[in-house]
Amino acid sequence: MATLILVRHGRSTANTEGVLAGWTPGVRLDERGAAQAAALPGRLAGVPIAAVVSSPLERCRETLAPLLEARPELRMETDERIGECHYGDWSGRKLNELADEPLMEVVQHHPSAAAFPGGESMRAMQARAVDAVRDWNARVDETHGEGAAFVMCSHGDIIKSLVADALGLHLDLFQRIHVEPCSVTAIRYTRTRPFLLRLGDTGELGFLAPRTEGPQEKGESGDAVVGGGAGAP
Template identity: 80%
Template sequence: MATLILVRHGRSTANTSGILAGWTPGVHLDPRGAEQAAELPRRLSAIPIAAVVSSPLERCVQTLRPLLDARPALELRTDDRIGECHYGDWSGRKLKELAGEPLMEVVQQHPSAATFPGGESLRAMQARAVDAVHDWNERVRTEHGEDAVYLMCSHGDIIKSLVADALGLHLDLFQRIHVEPCSVTAIRYTRTRPFLLRLGDTGGLTDLAPHGSGPDGTGEAVVGGGAGAP
């Protein structure tokens, strides 16, 4: 179907302040985050990106600006479904304060049972993000062909939940996944199953250029690991 490149937004002012931002407006990239975003065009230079989709939140749109400036033919499209989790009453609060909340233990150990007060459940967050990806996979495939690569810029919990879905992991295991700011995670979707190609990568990405529908070009898993990208 398509290869999805998931970029977590660059480091934000909320990240460095230890605040759970959620959908709080006015959260921007900090100076390090701006540097990370400026590196994206170089890191992705070998990848023929067919479409760019973003969370509507400022920190994601800012992260993509250097890439879009470098590739003026690309149009930025936003999708609320890959926006940050709605943390409700927890939004804007210090993570150190939230660590003492009884719900935090549930969020860490049994996230499929966690619903944020005044917000949404982590189950609902994952469901909307997965629906968004499947919709965009089909749209990109229809518009750009079977081997198209497209990019989504989103948030840590969203990306972790999408990785868990791709790997067939229960949501209760998604807290075992970690993605750094401005890291790249890549998932190649085929007719029968997805393949996780890269997780939380902060380095070079040349070997993510398309070379077939699955890691071995057939959509099948490579027994023994394979020789890597040509």
């Protein structure tokens, strides 16, 4: 089955301002985020990519723009199911203010029970994202053959929930996972199980290219920042 290359969007203006953006329109990459996006084509230069899928939000589409410019044969498709969590009334608020909300303790320690006021539950967020990956795995396999790689650009909490699913972790443990802005997380799916190949990788990614000789590689063996955070300084 397909190899999924999950890219978290580059650092955004909301990340640097400490704001939980959610689906707030107009949140773009900041200067560092744009530089991170510009480096992505070089990092993926050795990887044949069969398809590119994005969250509909601007910061994800901006992150993929340099990759699409470098590979004009690719066309970006969007899928709302990998869009950011719907944080509802929390959207647009400062994270340091939200830290005092009683719900934050649930989000941190029992996220499977967390539902954002006016938004969605974290269980629903994970379910829709997992459904999207399953659908795209099947589509890529059918169109490009087993072993093809495809890119999805999404958001911190979405990617963490997909990693938890791939590892068989309960959603209540997903806050133990961290992914940097514009980092790459790679999951190779097989008929019987997925393999987490990389988590939050910020370096060169040529190793993800399918092997043409020899056996296929099958795998390698505090409070979380809701929304993913701004990354290392």
